[in-house]
Amino acid sequence: MKQLIELTINNRVYEVPVSPKDLLADVIRDKVRLTGTKKGCGQGDCGACTVLIDGEPVLSCLTLAIACQEKKIDTIEGLVAEDGQLHPIQQAYVDHGAVQCGFCTPGMILTSKALLDRNPKPSEEEIKRGISGNICRCTGYKKIVEAIFAAGETISTAGVK
Amino acid sequence: MNKDFTQVGRSVPRKDGPIKVKGEAIYTGDMVLPRMAYGKIKRSPYAHAIIKKIDYSKALEMPGVLAVVTGDEAPNKWGIVPQTANEVALAVGKVRFYNEGVAAVAAIDEETAEAALDLIEVEYEPLPVLTDPFESMKRANEVRIHEDAPENILHSGDQLFGDPDKAFAECTYILEREFSTSYVNHAFLEPHTSLASYDTQSGQLQLWSSTQVPHYLHTQLSIVLEMPMSKIRVTVPAVGGGFGGKGEASSSDFCAALLSRKIGRPVRIVFERSEVFATNKGRHPCHMKVKIGLDKDGYIQAVDFDNTMDGGAYAGWGIVVMFYTASMIHLPYKVPNARANVRRVYTNKPTCGAMRGLGGVQPRFAMECMLDEMAEMIGISPYELKMKNAVESGYRSVSNLHVPHTEYKKCLQTAAERSGYLEKHGKLPFGKGIGLAGGYYISGTAYTLYQSYKPHTTVLLRVDTEGGATLHCAAADIGQGCNTVMAQMAAEALGIRYEDVHVISGDTELGTFDLGSFASRLTYASGVAIKEAAKQINDKLFEVAAGMVGCRADQLEVKDCRFFSKFEPKKTIEWAKVVDVYTNSVGTLTGLGHFSPPRLKGIDLTRGKRVQGANIGHSPTFGFSCQIWEVDVDLETGKIRVDKVTEAGDCGQAVNPMSVDGQVEGSILFAMGQALYEEMKVAPDGKIINASLHDYKVPTAMELPEIDTTIVDSYDPTAPFGVKESGEGPVQPTIPAITNAIYDAIGVRFTDLPITPEKVLKALKEKREKEKSEGK
């Protein structure tokens, strides 16, 4: 049985027909057609499907879409500024070589954002812990940690959110 | 030697960085075409069984189901190595591993396709399951996996160079050891995905696939579908990692294509993670017996290498990997006498194939650990022993591998100095240790078993007013960044900026021929082709520019987007202006360059005898590196914490140093996984017990140690722009370096992987008991 629900994604309201067992990752990708959210496992093990719900990183492949009504959902597509400028975290990932195949990148960046929103000056240990639920098989994480660190600096000096 | 580069050597951010961080890069699974259907594969619940009957009539009746295909409809055998091709799109008559595909369904949505799988009835007659290569060989007369392999062996090879027996007889130090490695998977993050669209009117098929090898996929599709290559186009969207696992066609490719042809609609198949494990093609578990002999001064005199490889159910890259393991013992040390007896055995497990640094990782583990032990026998530092035996530029191995250039000694030296290896080794408190290992890998190699020696890479450069400079090449950027590196080399050769070069790659129709992303070949191969293509363009532009500035063409140079006279630098003109004038009068300008790998016979140099598989597609050059690992073993829990990794690598001239560092750091964590955590566990019935990223543990950021990398000053004068590989060499030293560090920490030499806390605790206990009984 499909029902029409409202999902607020990147500050825009989408009306989508979903069945009670539809997962947020699939709804975002297949119905809303925001394909920046990736699926690497569909079992909650890799973090590629991470989105922010009310600012907190959530694995969208384990989350029921109907449970997300009246919540604020942010996906990677919502991070770019109105004028098209990259968010400082995105910019830092590019500049520091923290992207290779890019499949982990959207989830990793959103996890980074939640981390820096909470704590713009995390220690190396805090960064590692913060992203430990997101697998990256390409980079070896070093440049990702560096990028998050650098983005934190930019954000706290410039006061960007 | 020209190291006066402006574009090569720049740490520019990768071309596709911005779209990837914005979530706008399109991977195959992100694509939806009009009328697209969804495909799913029905898989076998037996690892070895005869298929007696498949009845899919009920599935076809289900509303929303569009078509079903089975193996009988496409029985042609495919394989990455044409000589040993023995795979089919879907099983025909028999399944040989657990979860092998037996039928595929297309339906209007994924749920329907999934539900239809349950309605396909398959009758099996189970056969005995062989999961161990030794058992497989032993029981071959009773259980045969492939009809044409009576011993359950795909292939075996025997190589002899020089006279190892005589050499061993004269050696002062001899060590014999056995090693075994585990069954590991690439665990790239994007599961295999294929989208096929067949047009019934034109008979044309387009396939989008997450592949490393568009060309091979192209040829295999042509075989399986019985369609000419000219009617098939393979396109590679963004790819979420490969590491060798997408270095062959995938059954998702064939099934999507077959279904699409059947229903005249696009069909997309996205693998589940469990299907990635089920179809595997990961690293071969190797059971190696190695004997090394040194003379009284510590020089290697002979190596005897015996390897039994667990290949799984089908051939895949097997024969190539097998000969690589044999070939890999000849470098990076001078080995005057060598013997290799190697065999690749079939078992009822998902097939093994190519995985980052294929064929090198296993023998490297054995050799580097043994040399560590032998240094102790002699009473010198492993560093000294390795320096002593290290190859030098111009070295030719007894198997006729020619090393035109190496900075291996510089790698050893740099890593030792930066880590303080000599001060620390053997002197750290119990539980802490430091270990050293070296390694090397091929770069730009030929694939010996390829059907022909046509150029392995072709680059088309196009220059005109409309596009500026555009590079066409059907190479596949799987995340390693070849598009960026090709643009940098093209910019260097044309005298313009990297930012201004457009790259059109990953498409067999738009791009010119390339063999694919494997064997660390692309930077070298495309570099050669780019130089040749750019020269043709420069020659023509020089003439026009010469007329414009008023000097002779052969006095011109091009750099920083300007032509200028070498002798009167004031005579100069912008590159774009010259292009404008040329295009206006003659039209678009093109240059075409090729790379053909060198051919060198694999022979025993001492006797001049040809030896099968000896240099397995000679490589024009080789990358080298050294790693030094510092570990801290928790004596209570057996857990190994890595404190620091110091790496120094010779990748020739780094085209993009940031990208090289990324390859090295990625390699370090990748190989660390195999050393300490990763192993696919197989039950006696052939089922993989841990086919998920929850149970198959890959390193997370928590495992990231401090990493110190150095790109040693290097330039291979025989290579285009002085380049060598950096994507596979750095995985080679990791496992032995960790293992040697653990020995330094607790005095135990591990010879099988992964080195888990349980194994460490057990070894510590045994060690204590032994010491007690010896009254220490």
Ligand code: FES
């Ligand atoms: S796709 Fe959700 S955690 Fe992997």
Ligand code: FES
């Ligand atoms: S960049 Fe490939 S998985 Fe992270």
